[in-house]
Amino acid sequence: MRILIPIKRVVDPYAKVRALPSGEGLDTAGLKFEINPFDEIALEEAVRMKERGEATELIAITIGGSECEEQLRKSLAIGADKAILVETTSALDPSAVSTELAAWAKELQPDLILMGKQGTENDENQTGQRLAAKLDWPQATFASKIEKLASGFQVTRETDLGEEVVEVAQPAVITVDLRLNEPRYIALPGIIKARSKPLERATPKTALTVKVKTRSYANPPARGAGIRVNSVDELVAAIAAKGVL
Amino acid sequence: MSRLLLIAFDESDLNSCGGFATALGLPYDALLLSGNSTVGGEKIFQAGLTAIPTADTVAGLLAVFVHTYSHVAFVSSMRSKDLAARIAGILDAAMITDAIGIESPTTFLRPMVAGAVIATVDAEPPVFITFRPSNFAPAELTAGTVVPMGIEPAPGSKVVKASAKTAGRPDLSQAKIIVSGGKPLKDAATFETVLGGLADALGGAVGATRAAVDTGIAPNELQVGQTGKIVAPNLYIAAGISGSTQHMAGIKDSKVIVAINKDGDAPIFEVADIGIVADLFDVLPQLQAKLPGARS
Numbered sequence: 001m002r003i004l005i006p007i008k009r010v011v012d013p014y015a016k017v018r019a020l021p022s023g024e025g026l027d028t029a030g031l032k033f034e035i036n037p038f039d040e041i042a043l044e045e046a047v048r049m050k051e052r053g054e055a056t057e058l059i060a061i062t063i064g065g066s067e068c069e070e071q072l073r074k075s076l077a078i079g080a081d082k083a084i085l086v087e088t089t090s091a092l093d094p095s096a097v098s099t100e101l102a103a104w105a106k107e108l109q110p111d112l113i114l115m116g117k118q119g120t121e122n123d124e125n126q127t128g129q130r131l132a133a134k135l136d137w138p139q140a141t142f143a144s145k146i147e148k149l150a151s152g153f154q155v156t157r158e159t160d161l162g163e164e165v166v167e168v169a170q171p172a173v174i175t176v177d178l179r180l181n182e183p184r185y186i187a188l189p190g191i192i193k194a195r196s197k198p199l200e201r202a203t204p205k206t207a208l209t210v211k212v213k214t215r216s217y218a219n220p221p222a223r224g225a226g227i228r229v230n231s232v233d234e235l236v237a238a239i240a241a242k243g244v245l
Numbered sequence: 246m247s248r249l250l251l252i253a254f255d256e257s258d259l260n261s262c263g264g265f266a267t268a269l270g271l272p273y274d275a276l277l278l279s280g281n282s283t284v285g286g287e288k289i290f291q292a293g294l295t296a297i298p299t300a301d302t303v304a305g306l307l308a309v310f311v312h313t314y315s316h317v318a319f320v321s322s323m324r325s326k327d328l329a330a331r332i333a334g335i336l337d338a339a340m341i342t343d344a345i346g347i348e349s350p351t352t353f354l355r356p357m358v359a360g361a362v363i364a365t366v367d368a369e370p371p372v373f374i375t376f377r378p379s380n381f382a383p384a385e386l387t388a389g390t391v392v393p394m395g396i397e398p399a400p401g402s403k404v405v406k407a408s409a410k411t412a413g414r415p416d417l418s419q420a421k422i423i424v425s426g427g428k429p430l431k432d433a434a435t436f437e438t439v440l441g442g443l444a445d446a447l448g449g450a451v452g453a454t455r456a457a458v459d460t461g462i463a464p465n466e467l468q469v470g471q472t473g474k475i476v477a478p479n480l481y482i483a484a485g486i487s488g489s490t491q492h493m494a495g496i497k498d499s500k501v502i503v504a505i506n507k508d509g510d511a512p513i514f515e516v517a518d519i520g521i522v523a524d525l526f527d528v529l530p531q532l533q534a535k536l537p538g539a540r541s
């Protein structure tokens with residue numbers, strides 16, 4: 001089984017990110033960039049499938065600028081066999097990315113595309129579903145558990161009400177949620193060692209046309225500072241005074 | 246022609262659509278996948294499904310059905326994102342996730358980076374939108390003509406088992422009062438007694454942080470935040486919650502936030518309207534006994 005794992009480079013998910021004063025973008029000066037945490041979980045799951053003998057080849061793919069090489073090198077260190085960097089400096093959206101990924105999936109013929117349910121920068125939660133639609137493959141989103149079946153997968157999905165178990169035939173697109181696994185820690189030497197693994201640079205196969213354009217970025221109004229109370233009786237009085245009970 | 250189709254999974258979904266439909270200001274119809282309604286727009290298409298099929302089995306026929314509409318909108322939820330993005334993918338249409346404001350029928354506001362930044366985005370029709378109802382002033386949907394509609398799912402992913410809606414506490418995304426807890430709640434039984442007790446006394450819902458869900462203290466459908474539910478109650482009581490940006494992303498629109506935390510430097514105090522530096526195991530039972538209107 002071949003697994004394709006799309007990887008997104010995002011600003012450190014634990015950093016406090018602000019809009020630039022000009023409103024033209026995010027102020028990421030001095031901030032680290034990481035593999036989108038959801039994608040890292042997808043990659044970890046793919047590596048475990050390979051370790052269990054369920055998968056034979058893991059290909060990580062990113063669409064973006066040359067700086068994304070950093071995240072692909074780390075993906076190789078985590079356990080991808082091969083990485084593809086589809087180089088572009090264009091602005092992207094889930095429509096452009098899913099169209100490009102679909103073209104690569106047609107060429108690479110994976111049995112499974114395993115990816116994060118959303119990117120922590122844009123929080124859009126679209127690319128996996130759009131990709132599955134373009135390929136006309138079944139989808140199982142928000143996975144918290146994946147089991148290999150003879151020619152498909154049984155996936156436990158997180159839902160608004162709790163959980164749901166679905167079965168999908170392969171090839172399929174599965175998007176993953178945080179509780180699927182705890183990704184392994186990779187130290188710097190591991191990343192350096194992975195330098196011998198193949199990282200292919202490629203040009204886009206599609207026009208990367210976006211459907212949604214971001215006009216400006218702003219910081220939301222801050223909540224006003226509140227009060228501190230010193231006893232439960234004061235707390236009860238303060239809550240009662242707000243008239244929300 | 247500019248026209249909106251609201252797609253609702255059930256009546257409770259539909260009941261949250263009025264504010265958005267009014268703010269968008271276009272003529273509208275509704276498609277109700279399960280349940281009945283006589284309000285929803287000029288036409289109310291009723292599919293009358295008893296169980297909601299998986300997204301990949303109905304997206305194809307919905308893509309055909311929606312093609313005359315310039316706007317197709319859903320209340321933001323996990324299931325609506327699952328379905329809306331699949332249909333948008335088939336049609337190669339624009340999609341706005343989690344709209345919180347409308348500047349014009351082609352310009353919307355949406356949060357990103359866990360709500361730390363608000364983006365203004367432009368999209369040409371047809372445009373799919375999932376929106377957060379609490380960001381739109383409540384309004385009634387107009388009454389209309391009910392049109393029965395058949396939906397025959399195509400082959401695709403199959404549901405083998407699903408959790409059912411649990412009766413009892415109000416739904417998190419609609420609750421007026423939420424008592425929410427984090428990692429220090431220890432275990433499921435403690436969480437249920439200490440938080441659940443106060444929530445029930447106030448007629449509210451219970452919520453949890455990801456840390457609480459990950460450690461098995463709370464079930465995943467109670468997670469509030471960037472990757473969980475977005476809530477906007479009148480009163481949000483955060484007990485033993487540090488106030489990570491990911492958690493804050495889900496509670497910013499609460500009217501009053503109360504923080505109970507042992508650590509006076511916890512970031513939750515930066516956003517709380519009322520804070521107390523104390524042990525939650527001390528404070529919560531006392532609140533249950535002392536808050537006006539709380540049933541003990």
Ligand SMILES: Cc1cc2nc3c(=O)[nH]c(=O)nc-3n(C[C@H](O)[C@H](O)[C@H](O)COP(=O)(O)OP(=O)(O)OC[C@H]3O[C@@H](n4cnc5c(N)ncnc54)[C@H](O)[C@@H]3O)c2cc1C
Nearest residue numbers: 427428429454455456470471472485487491492507508525
């Ligand atoms: C991609 C991503 C998405 C995420 N999405 C979410 C999300 O949707 N929702 C979410 O909640 N988190 C999310 N997280 C996790 C988030 O970063 C935090 O780890 C989490 O919110 C912390 O939960 P907590 O406040 O329960 O735990 P902690 O941060 O450990 O805080 C516990 C707090 O309890 C206080 N405390 C301890 N004992 C007591 C006591 N007896 N009485 C009173 N106070 C006490 C401590 O002082 C501390 O402040 C996400 C993380 C990532 C990377």
